[in-house]
Amino acid sequence: MPNPTAAMLVIGDEILSGRTRDANMHFLAGQLTEAGIDLREMRVVSDDPAAIQCAVRALSDAYGYVFTSGGIGPTHDDITADNIAAAFNVPIDVRADARAILATHYDRTGLVMNAARLRMARIPEGASLIDNPVSAAPGFILRNVYVMAGVPAIFEAMVASVLPTLTGGAPLTSRNLTIHRGEGDIAAPLADLAARYPTLSFGSYPFQRDGAYGTNVVIRGQDAGAVEAALADLVTLAG
Template sequence: MANPTAAMLVIGDEILSGRTRDSNMHHLARKLSEAGIDLREVRFVPDEAEAIIAALNALRHAYDHVFTSGGIGPTHDDITADAVAAAFGVPIDVREDARAILAEHYARNGIEMNAARLRMARIPEGATLIENPVSAAPGFSLGNVHVMAGVPAVFEAMVASLLPRLTGGAPLTSASVDIPRPEGDIAGPLAALAAEFPQLSIGSYPYIREGRFGANVVIRGSDAEAVEAARARLIEMFPGEAR
């Protein structure tokens, strides 16, 4: 049976402007690979409701899971929760269990629970909360959409809270082979290898070292024995060179 599929929707003007470097995609891709969920697509959209809704509706109908990051904080431009509710056509309001989590957290730390912070307790109807052990404000899952914070430490904690609830498949394994030749020299053999192992993903990543061209070939798949067989076959194709 094929692994579940996933997409990621990264939300935020600060990402698209280059002011903030996104690290959440890298973290999520690694964790999903370990869980046996195949990340197939990543989109970046600004803090605009129409853009978020359109992307979300496209992705949630195309993949088994959609993971979002960004836009669930206390400020006026944190509109992700409202956009998700609109995409699903459900109401959104302050939810008592989310409010209680925030109230306890702020009381314990001597922080006022003001109107801005209360915005983070607004949850679409029918959603399930995602625990946030870092700063308390929860994310949520609605249908196959999982909504999480953009701050990397919080996003990573939410991913750790969420993934045990999801059903994955076979974790991906990988092997790499270094071939000190230009890609033009290895393209034909790689095509033959891909035809021989159609169940695997085979990618070539070129480099230049000390003025010489070469490529790292990465072989990925859920069948560890097939990955190893393909690695051995590739080394056979370039005896004395590939390693």
């Protein structure tokens, strides 16, 4: 039975401008791999309502799970929640349970619940909340879309809270072999090897060190026995 599928949508001009290096994609990919959920696509879109809505609808239709990061904070350019609601044509407003979570947090920390912070309690109708043990402001789940913060520490905490609720599959086994020959030298025999193991994927990643060419070959699959057998054949092939 095939594994569930997923996509990630990263939202924010700061990613596209190069001002911020995104760490959440790498983290999520590793977590989903361990859970047996196949991450099939990653997209990055700007803080543009039409772009966010179009991407959310397309990814939601195409994959079992969609995870977003960024744009659910207190500032004017945090527009993700509004556009997730718009993508599914549902209303959005301050919700009592989200507001209570924030109020408790701000009372404890001595901060004031001002209008900007209250924006983080705006939740689309029909959504369920995602716990945020770091800064309290919740994420939310609407249909198959998991909407989470962009700050890595908060994103990672939110992922940890939702992963146990997801239906996973067989974790992916991965093995790597470094071959000190160029891709052009191993391309044909590697293609033959891949054809003998159609349920596995073979990735070829060339490198150059000290003037010499080499290739890292990565074998991935759900059948650990087949991965090990293919690796043994690859070692023989590499000679």
